[in-house]
């Protein structure tokens with residue numbers, strides 16, 4: 001089945017590839033959570049893929065939408081000039097000002113007028129596929145009453161006729177249960193955006209709670225996210241622990257994987273921790289490396305707390321250190337978390353291969369072992385973190401990300 005990718009990390013896989021043509025997907029946000037960046041990111045992805053896009057703005061001026069899109073590092077300017085991106089201004093009439101857009105709704109308190117305007121604009125957009133973003137259902141319900149939702153059925157008929165697909169923004173203010181149920185029925189897919197408060201940290205996550213195409217998706221898995229500007233929606237993993245025996249290559253890994261990193265080292269060994277930030281494959285991740293020496297074990301549990309996954313570094317040239325890694329996984333309270341073994345120093349002559357490591361550590365098959373090597377052996381200095389090969393680092397990260405979400 002043909003689908004239209006959103007490019008939101010992980011979302012497309014939960015939607016079986018992306019948005020199904022001629023359907024309505026609701027970005028269903030709880031108050032206080034922004035859903036618009038999800039729509040902007042999809043908009044840019046679809047425009048870049050050659051689709052036409054229509055943004056029905058009923059909650060703010062089109063200029064404000066453009067400014068926000070720019071804030072995330074994207075631009076609609078050239079698409080607007082090339083007549084691939086249009087606003088359907090349903091806001092100006094709400095605040096009694098004259099619209100500056102080519103397409104506008106005279107009285108947007110009457111949803112039937114939006115329907116008529118939508119029908120017209122989709123004739124103007126040509127024959128290809130069009131993404132329609134509606135901002136927002138909450139404004140429609142607030143200004144036009146809940147019966148206006150019946151109009152969505154008409155919109156879907158128009159989508160069918162004119163090859164369009166909708167992403168509709170909705171914020172769940174305290175509405176009547178009947179209103180919510182009706183929305184759930186009319187929509188084809190729902191992506192919920194929720195938050196949990198943990199003392200002071202507010203963690204946000206999205207869940208695909210409904211998708212009525214291709215039925216076999218894994219629904220209800222929550223994906224933590226944050227919105228980066230620039231960059232847009234990122235899967236956010238606040239803590240991954242990088243642990244392993246003394247001298248196994250933890251600092252090397254953290255530094256090589258990170259866009260920025262710090263270590264607290266003394267004469268070549270880490271005495272406090274390594275900390276690095278990773279921005280890769282739609283993920284935004286903080287890595288925390290532990291010291292390797294046993295005298296620091298009392299702080300292992302502290303460092304391991306709240307990790308969502310573990311990278312365990314193994315020095316492939318040191319069979320005697322393998323037992324120590326297992327011990328550290330236990331001490332950091334990270335046994336049971338998703339774990340990937342990075343078998344470091346695989347470039348050295350006496351390195352064990354992954355099968356030997358698996359056997360010696362009696363690791364189950366579902367724990368991936370990825371070989372990692374220094375970028376240039378001649379540049380490896382004793383007591384200094386080595387630069388590791390990027391593609392191998394990415395293989396480690398991919399393996400772990402797939403286990404976490």
Ligand SMILES: Nc1nc2c(ncn2[C@@H]2O[C@H](COP(=O)(O)OP(=O)(O)OP(=O)(O)O)[C@@H](O)[C@H]2O)c(=O)[nH]1
Nearest residue numbers: 246247248249250251252269270292345374383386
């Ligand atoms: N040849 C080779 N050397 C490596 C590799 N990775 C790390 N090293 C070297 O191994 C030594 C230890 O690396 P670190 O990254 O400091 O190890 P660590 O686990 O942080 O060590 P502690 O903090 O002391 O526990 C350094 O001299 C590195 O240059 C690798 O893949 N190949």
Ligand SMILES: [Mg+2]
Nearest residue numbers: 250251269270
């Ligand atoms: Mg270190």
